[in-house]
Amino acid sequence: MFDVRISGILSFMDRNAFENAKLKVLLKQNDPHGFGTLQEKTVHAVMKLYYEPDADYHEVPVEGFIADIYRDGHIIEIQNGNFGKLRPKLTAFLPLYPVTVVFPIPHSKWLIWMDEKSGELTPKHKSPVTGNVYHAFAELYRIKAFLKDPNLSFAFPLIDVDEYRLLNGWSRNKKRGSSRYDRMPIALFEEVRIDRREDFMQFVPVDIKEPFTVTDFAKAAGIRRDLAADAVPLLMYLDILRRIGKRGREYLYEVEEQDQSDTT
Numbered sequence: 001m002f003d004v005r006i007s008g009i010l011s012f013m014d015r016n017a018f019e020n021a022k023l024k025v026l027l028k029q030n031d032p033h034g035f036g037t038l039q040e041k042t043v044h045a046v047m048k049l050y051y052e053p054d055a056d057y058h059e060v061p062v063e064g065f066i067a068d069i070y071r072d073g074h075i076i077e078i079q080n081g082n083f084g085k086l087r088p089k090l091t092a093f094l095p096l097y098p099v100t101v102v103f104p105i106p107h108s109k110w111l112i113w114m115d116e117k118s119g120e121l122t123p124k125h126k127s128p129v130t131g132n133v134y135h136a137f138a139e140l141y142r143i144k145a146f147l148k149d150p151n152l153s154f155a156f157p158l159i160d161v162d163e164y165r166l167l168n169g170w171s172r173n174k175k176r177g178s179s180r181y182d183r184m185p186i187a188l189f190e191e192v193r194i195d196r197r198e199d200f201m202q203f204v205p206v207d208i209k210e211p212f213t214v215t216d217f218a219k220a221a222g223i224r225r226d227l228a229a230d231a232v233p234l235l236m237y238l239d240i241l242r243r244i245g246k247r248g249r250e251y252l253y254e255v256e257e258q259d260q261s262d263t264t
Helices: 015-028 042-051 083-093 133-146 197-203 214-221 225-237
Strands: 058-062 065-071 074-078 099-102 105-114 152-166 180-194 241-247 250-255
Touching (some): 015 042, 015 180, 042 065, 042 074, 042 180, 074 083, 083 099, 083 133, 105 133, 105 180, 133 225, 180 197, 214 250, 225 241
Antiparallel strands (some): 152 180
């Protein structure tokens, strides 16, 4: 049992708990490759067991919806993407319950291609893209209106995965435009938690010089500029940053002074 919890969910990153959850899911599956045989995708199934090992608290009817996890008055929703679908649930849940949204982010990813007819798998190769928590901001924008709600929190587990894709694309090698079949979690790399609005401050690089542009932010954070362009406006909406002018064609930003009474 994992009984060290904050607001109903695990209060620390526990790699042993992650491994246990992964093994439980694999043992339920009959596929010799260990994926794709559940009604829900493998990452979702593993995350659900990781955050709540007792299946009695899974798939619980709450306020006319099915909550992924409901225990001790706390709801956990595991979302692999398209946060827009969460809006009806958040509208119903947040006035009544604390809700934690879990968004698994692939950290290191290995691609494996599958022939639809034969089931033959290619040798896996590592994707050049390394995932980070800034990949969450495009999704967070879809639920922007809820982000200041004190009942809403987030967990962003960064996981290493094997991604299985079908060779059904439109290009000559059938890879471009292909469909993702499933993702198999390999290991838990890190977990980032947001328990209150002020926690978004952790996404502002500590050594960034003010004032700064989106380009400066990207360089200081070590991320692509498009990810910074998603993060900065949302951090401004959350009163973490403020816009103070322009430098050439780019806007300038600085860190908003925080009310210390809100951080206690």
